[in-house]
Amino acid sequence: MKFDIYGRFQLEVRRENDAWEVYHLEPGKRAKVSELVIPPELDADEIATYLDDIFHELAGLGQNVESIS
Template sequence: MAAAEPSPAPGQHREAHGHPRFHVFGRVVEVRREGALWQAYRVGADGKRTPSGFVIPDFVQEQELAQFLEDLFHESASPHNGDVYRID
């Protein structure tokens, strides 16, 4: 039997799928906390997830994820998709 996921802190929320998703310079990335580690997945147009191939350090807090992703992928910015933000 799997342990229940902790409820988000006041002022935070989780999407219907249960894990935060981010628009990262035109791509969708889903981030999951699995034990003490973050796991990141690219989300395709069909909704299928594949491992992202990059590492998010375990000390990064959930509220810091968007900034971390922006710092990591800033070279992917373009005039047409120059933002990183949480998808709600």
């Protein structure tokens, strides 16, 4: 799953070995974000809300974390 964080950057979240792994996406590369831990018990449909809770200080008026393909 890929997410646009308020138009500032993109993250990819993948389920690996019963845990959520987070990667920062840039053109042509992907870097693991080890300092961001998503609770393993969260369902996939809860990830965008969780990321919005974590990064809400970066949001402008009316902005949300958006799922992208």
